[in-house]
Amino acid sequence: MSSAQPYQPLLLRFLHGLTGLCLIVAVLTAFWTYNTYDGRWGTVPLPDFQAIEGIHGTFGLWTLLIFPAFLVYACRSGQRRLIQANSLAKFTKIGQPIWWYTLNQTCNTLALLALTFALFSGKMMGEKWLPEGELTHGWYYAHLMSWVVMVAVIAIHLLINAKVGGAPLLLSMVQWRYRAQDSPTRWPQQVAQWWGRYWPRPWFGWWQSRSALIGLEAVLLGTILAAWLISIFKG
Numbered sequence: 001m002s003s004a005q006p007y008q009p010l011l012l013r014f015l016h017g018l019t020g021l022c023l024i025v026a027v028l029t030a031f032w033t034y035n036t037y038d039g040r041w042g043t044v045p046l047p048d049f050q051a052i053e054g055i056h057g058t059f060g061l062w063t064l065l066i067f068p069a070f071l072v073y074a075c076r077s078g079q080r081r082l083i084q085a086n087s088l089a090k091f092t093k094i095g096q097p098i099w100w101y102t103l104n105q106t107c108n109t110l111a112l113l114a115l116t117f118a119l120f121s122g123k124m125m126g127e128k129w130l131p132e133g134e135l136t137h138g139w140y141y142a143h144l145m146s147w148v149v150m151v152a153v154i155a156i157h158l159l160i161n162a163k164v165g166g167a168p169l170l171l172s173m174v175q176w177r178y179r180a181q182d183s184p185t186r187w188p189q190q191v192a193q194w195w196g197r198y199w200p201r202p203w204f205g206w207w208q209s210r211s212a213l214i215g216l217e218a219v220l221l222g223t224i225l226a227a228w229l230i231s232i233f234k235g
Helices: 010-037 052-075 097-124 138-172 184-198 203-209 213-234
Strands: none
Touching: 010 052, 010 138, 010 184, 052 097, 052 213, 097 138, 097 213
16 A cells, blocks of 8 residues: 555546536435335335435436546546556456556446446436336336446445555545646646647547547547437437
8 A cells, every 4th residue: 555645637636526526426316316216126214305306317417517528538638547458468467566456447447438328328218207107117227227337336446446546545536736737727728738639630640649548438428429419309
């Protein structure tokens, strides 16, 4: 366990923290919604609060709006924290520090996939299904399962980060201090530089210049876009 606290970029902390906060509230309200309207697989003694579905939907929507920015950051500036082309080979080094670090990268990648599916399946649901007692829709079951997976991934994510970096790594994501080059006043300039570095290039050249994570980014962003379009047309 490392005793030195690593430094995390402020933009990463901001996007990670905002996404994580909305996600945690969405998970808690998702269970309360299930507890209120369903409860077929067990319940806990929570108040029967009919408005909880709308609260869950609100935080789910906020997560849906924030997540694309975090996803782009994770797949570009934060790509070393995600699964790599040589990750499979590193999994042979069981128990070694590189094995734990690779497992952490894999878990981070799975978290992006799980959250994307949770958001997509949520958008596929009808607003009146639960209030009207319609509990047998396929997308409802898919959304329930997505939140179960999401809770498991969050738990594993925290446990592995605690194993890899201990308390210093966990605390580094919630500290307030930042370096001068990370100042929010520089974010517009940094975004403009990033935009100029990636987007003006021809599509083919841009594809070649990026790692395989561009495929993950494209699929997940496409899924989020599809969720919006499908929900608009079905409404």
